[in-house]
Every structure is written in structure tokens, then in C-alpha cells.
Amino acid sequence: MAYALQQLINGVTLGMIYGLIAVGYTMVYGIIGMINFAHGDIFMVGAFLSLIAIVGLGMLGITSVPLALIVTLLFAAGIAALYGWAVERIAYRPLRGSFRLAPLISAIGMSIVLQNFVQVSQGARVKPMPQMIPGGVTLLSSDGFAVQLSWMQIAIVITTLILLAAFTWLVTRTPLGRSMRACEQDLKMAGLLGIDTDRTISLTFVIGAALAAVAGLMFLLYYGVIDFFIGFIAGVKAFTAAVLGGIGSLPGAVLGGLAIGLIETFWSAYFSVQYKDVAAFSILVLVLIFMPTGLLGRADIEKV
Amino acid sequence: MDAVTTDAPLLAVRDLTMRFGGLTAVDMLSFEAHAGDITAVIGPNGAGKTTVFNCITGFYRPTSGGLNLTQAGGRFALERMPGHRIARHAKVARTFQNIRLFAGMTVLENLLVAQHNTLMPDVARGLLAVFGLGGYRAHERAAVELARFWLDAIDLTARADDAAGALPYGAQRRLEIARAMCTGPVLLCLDEPAAGLNPRESDELSALLLRIRDGGCSILLIEHDMGVVMRISDHIVVLDHGKKISDGTAEQVRNDPNVIAAYLGEGDEDETPAEVAQ
Known part of the structure; x- marks a missing residue:
């Protein structure tokens, strides 16, 4: 029982990180119907930016952990947002109106470019980082097994929930969110009503990239090691989460992220760590066979 | 020009x-x-x-x-x-032979979204609008007022918060015209x-x-x-x-x-x- 509770805590934490990345996939898919394969690499860039910021702040002598983390978060999110904007501007916008596969291929190209750029500029070796938020609370212990809830995990869950709440508010309550939803439903009509569709698409990429960068910071703090290749696996998992939840659906992305996180953690705990990815992807296959639109996706209504 | x-x-x-x-x-x-x-x-x-x-x-x-x-x-x-x-x-505003409302958005939102020209004319003011600054509130009030005017004109005030896709066909037609009019x-x-x-x-x-x-x-x-x-x-x-x-x-x-x-x-x-x- 205690062991299972511990896995639940770990799974939710991991799921939150996947969920934050998945939001970026699902938003971009919703608005222009493409899978942004470079999104996972923006997450990786975000993790590297965080590491650079933390080391830089350390050299400046800023020792207050909360202050350092907030500055790092803003720095990483801001710069990664620029990356997101640039990727869309350089690799996707010129291909809008081209055949469907063109931006997809371009996205894979961007992913490779970002990976190699980081590999060359930051080195290929794994970067370790000392723990910044140590400690936690012991919830209960039975049978000689203590259930730990670390401050780090609490911070991740709370930050994610705040960001998702803010983001939901943005989409449902602000003019920008209205434009985004309008573009998602009928891009051409939105343009005819005077909405600047290019700018709305840009902002979607910018916001998605900023959220992914925050996920990158969390990954860095949680695992303490990063390399230039983390974007690939995390990206594929988050993409799976988005599809599992129903691509195009925001709550679906978060739910899918949690599902993938929990499946992975429980599988590792009770069966085998080596096959945790197989478990996650098998569930995806099953869901797609029996619920092709994902958990919360709606069936595509044929436009007349 | x-x-x-x-x-x-x-x-x-x-x-x-x-x-x-x-x-x-x-x-x-x-x-x-x-x-x-x-x-x-x-x-x-x-x-x-x-x-x-x-x-x-x-x-x-x-x-x-x-x-x-x-x-x-x-x-x-x-x-x-x-x-x-x-x-x-x-x-110049237009409607189509087939209805192209934003079916998943509410009737009121359909009318507000057509006024984004005035609500967020550029990126900077668009971002201010997100935080409710830069005269945005006054603009938003004016936008809602214009939307209310047209809702009244097409007799859909009572259904302002329903999804546009849920309206009967005739009402959807009228809403499309009202939405086009909201672009001024x-x-x-x-x-x-x-x-x-x-x-x-x-x-x-x-x-x-x-x-x-x-x-x-x-x-x-x-x-x-x-x-x-x-x-x-x-x-x-x-x-x-x-x-x-x-x-x-x-x-x-x-x-x-x-x-x-x-x-x-x-x-x-x-x-x-x-x-x-x-």
C-alpha cells in the first residue's frame, strides 16, 4: 500500500512534466493541424537555458534559492519563447499552404538542427546539477517502507497547476484566447474577420515553447542530469500523452500526461524498468484502436 | 490609396x-x-x-x-x-453560402472575436489586453456593447451564452450577418x-x-x-x-x-x- 502510494506520487510528478510539454503539441495541432516535432527539443533547450541561468546566477553570488529559481524560470521561458517564435517563422510559416507533409518534414529537420546546435555549443556529455531543493516530508511509513513527498515534487505539481490554470484562463477569457480558438475552428474565416492569423499562430508557438521551457527547468531540477538528447524521448512521450488525451484538447493533454506518467511509474515499480516505454506506448496503441479520438477528443465533424 | x-x-x-x-x-x-x-x-x-x-x-x-x-x-x-x-x-465583410460560424464558441464570443481589429491592433497592445491594461477594459466594454446591440437586432440576446452550433439554422444565418457587421x-x-x-x-x-x-x-x-x-x-x-x-x-x-x-x-x-x- 505504502509502496503504491509512493509510486502514485512519483507518477503524478512525472505526469505533470509530460502534461506541460503535451499542451504545446496539442495547441499547435489544434490551430494549424501539424505535429511540431521540434517541440521536444525546445523543451531540451529550455532545460539547458535553465542550467546556464542557474550556474550564471551562482557565479553572480545569488544564493537565495527561490529568487534564483524564479529568475531562472523567467529567463528560460523567455528565451525558449524566442526559439519557438523563430522555429515557426523560419521553418513553418513559409510552408503554410504547401502540401500537408511539408511542415512535418521541416519540423523533423528543425528537431535535428536544435539537437546538433546544443550538442556542438554545449558539448555532448551529460551535464549534472546538484540538488537545489532538498528534503521533503515523510507521509507515512509501514512495513519498513517510508512514503516520501519531496519539496521538489510539491513545487513541480504546484507550479504546473498554476501555469495550467493561467493558461486555461488565457484561452477561455481573453481576446487572445478567443482569437486562438477562432483560428483553431476556421483559420480562413478568422482572417476574414480581421484577426491577424499569422500573429495568432506565432503567439501559440511562443506560449507552447515557454511552457515547455518550464517543463525543462523542472526536469533539470528533478533528475539533476540533462543532455542534448532528452528532448527526443520526452517529446515522444508528451506527444503520446497529447494523442492519448485527444489531440487538440487542452484538458486531454494534461490527462494524457498524467496517464503516461502513472503507467510508466507503476510499470517500472511492479514489472520492469527496461520495458516502461513499451508499456506506455502499448497503452497508446490500445487506446487508439478502441478510442481513436483519444480520451477527451471529439470526433472530427466533417465540414460542408 | x-x-x-x-x-x-x-x-x-x-x-x-x-x-x-x-x-x-x-x-x-x-x-x-x-x-x-x-x-x-x-x-x-x-x-x-x-x-x-x-x-x-x-x-x-x-x-x-x-x-x-x-x-x-x-x-x-x-x-x-x-x-x-x-x-x-x-x-469589406462577407458571409458564405454555407454557414461558417465558430460553432464551438458562444454566440457572444462569435461577435466579440470579429472585433479584434480594435481590441488588439498590434502585438504590444494584444499583450496588454491579456493583462487587462492599456485602455483594454474600455475597448472590451465597447466591444461587448456593440455585440449586445447586434444580438438585440437579430433577436438572440437570450441565447448569448449558448454555443453557436446549437442554434437553429435561421438563427445561425442571422448570427453570421451580425458577426460580419461587428467588423464595422x-x-x-x-x-x-x-x-x-x-x-x-x-x-x-x-x-x-x-x-x-x-x-x-x-x-x-x-x-x-x-x-x-x-x-x-x-x-x-x-x-x-x-x-x-x-x-x-x-x-x-x-x-x-x-x-x-x-x-x-x-x-x-x-x-x-x-x-x-x-
């Missing part, structure tokens, strides 16, 4: 030609639509009416010819402008707004269009419902096979032998010639 010359027609179509490969959909068409008028474009199916609309609103780039829009803001050569700029700067157009292009409406709804539509015209927005109308066309149009242009065959008031067009021949002689089962000739 040239200086505004007085007395220029709101929309001047000059020698407009649109070819698709070997097919000439619109052939050397010229007509004018004057400010404050309801101008109807009618003709048998396949006459090229919607193609003309698509040229005016930037969906197609005409093969040749000119489309000049003259309004208080200046003169615009529509044939050279991309669609979203026509909507934003030349202030000088010319409203309506592609078969009465299609699929029952007689009572057609009458309501006629009243709404007259109200819009009297409010200062000119209307360009494609319509097959001759009852509606003859009742509200100030000026009618008749097309057949991409060419203009008649042009004038309802009275003139109705008695024009060319029109009667086009509707009766060349037999198009979908048309109702009796109504034209009556």
Missing part, C-alpha cells in the same frame, strides 16, 4: 475577367455599387456570381480587370490586396443569405438587411429568393454565363427581355422563372 474623389461609386467593377484554365467564369464584367444601396447580383446557377464575390473579397485574384473600392478611408484596389487586408483595411464594414457581401429559410424567416432577414442599409452600411447581395431580391434591392445586376445581361432597378430588370430569356429560354430547373416574370 489615392485621394478620395467625391461621387465615386463605393465599388466600381471594371472589365473583371476570371478564367479557370479554359473556363471563363466571369467575362469583362463591369458594374457599380453605390454607397447606401442594396445591390443585388442575380442570375441562373453557374452564372459566375460567387466568383465575383470571391474576387471582391480576395479569395481569387482576377485574371484581369479592376475592383475599386472608394470610401472615407481612401481608395483601395481590391484586385491586388490579400483577403485579410481587404477585411481589415478596405472594410462599409460594404457587406452576402452570398445567398435567404437559402434554406422559411417565408417568415425570409421576411425577418429582409427587415434586418434594410435596417443595416439604413444604418449606413452598403450591401452587395447574391440571392436566388426573388421575393427578397425584388423587395429590398435598390439596384440589380443580372449575370448569365459570366456576362452582365441587365442592370437597373427591380422594375427595369423584371421587364428586361434579356432577363426573361435567360431565366425562361435557357431553362434551368433550379430556377423559378415565374417569380422573375411576375
